[in-house]
Amino acid sequence: DAEITQSPRHKITETGRQVTLACHQTWNHNNMFWYRQDLGHGLRLIHYSYGVHDTNKGEVSDGYSVSRSNTEDLPLTLESAASSQTSVYFCASSAPGMAEAFFGQGTRLTVV
Amino acid sequence: GDSVTQMEGPVTLSEEAFLTINCTYTATGYPSLFWYVQYPGEGLQLLLKATKADDKGSNKGFEATYRKETTSFHLEKGSVQVSDSAVYFCALSAYGSGNTGKLIFGQGTTLQVKP
Numbered sequence: 001d002a003e004i005t006q007s008p009r010h011k012i013t014e015t016g017r018q019v020t021l022a023c024h025q026t027w028n029h030n031n032m033f034w035y036r037q038d039l040g041h042g043l044r045l046i047h048y049s050y051g052v053h054d055t056n057k058g059e060v061s062d063g064y065s066v067s068r069s070n071t072e073d074l075p076l077t078l079e080s081a082a083s084s085q086t087s088v089y090f091c092a093s094s095a096p097g098m099a100e101a102f103f104g105q106g107t108r109l110t111v112v
Numbered sequence: 113g114d115s116v117t118q119m120e121g122p123v124t125l126s127e128e129a130f131l132t133i134n135c136t137y138t139a140t141g142y143p144s145l146f147w148y149v150q151y152p153g154e155g156l157q158l159l160l161k162a163t164k165a166d167d168k169g170s171n172k173g174f175e176a177t178y179r180k181e182t183t184s185f186h187l188e189k190g191s192v193q194v195s196d197s198a199v200y201f202c203a204l205s206a207y208g209s210g211n212t213g214k215l216i217f218g219q220g221t222t223l224q225v226k227p
Contacts, residue, residue, distance in 0.1 A: 031213050042201060042217040094213025099144040099205045101213035103155040
């Protein structure tokens with residue numbers, strides 16, 4: 001079955017370190033998204049991509065970057081991790097013409 | 113800009129009780145509307161959707177009707193079960209994004225159902 005996989009599921013890192021969260025989907029969807037989930041805020045969009053080599057900033061993009069070198073993967077990089085980036089991160093994807101998105105299981109990141 | 117507001121939680125109900133979770137939105141144009149559910153330790157799953165005014169989305173006994181006049185998309189279920197305990201998110205498709213999967217979410221409402 002097609003799916004969307006995030007790794008790692010849990011990570012603890014130190015302030016100032018660079019961290020990369022992986023997202024891999026096997027649906028061949030063009031559109032991919034990264035959200036962060038925080039209590040009281042729901043999910044907020046960090047970055048998104050509508051295809052290979054396309055990337056766009058979302059609502060809370062400061063301190064994050066993404067790159068899209070193939071259809072299947074959209075890694076999220078925290079350039080210099082901060083305690084404010086402690087959160088649960090979700091990757092999602094959708095096909096063109098689809099209004100809804102499909103989500104991964106999430107990565108819980110703790111910055112100490 | 114576009115936004116979604118959900119009722120404050122947590123909501124605690126006894127099994128077989130009637131459920132309503134309120135959701136209102138502010139949007140430019142005519143967005144599609146969604147309810148997603150997040151079970152403990154899992155990602156978000158699409159529960160139901162409605163793409164135009166007066167549409168009713170339904171799934172697993174849950175229903176929601178797209179009300180343009182009141183800008184609402186309230187989630188209802190006639191008889192909840194313990195297995196419905198989860199966090200529920202209301203969402204809309206972002207303006208100008210067309211059908212791309214780019215969504216704006218409410219803050220989520222935690223539902224706890226007691227036996």
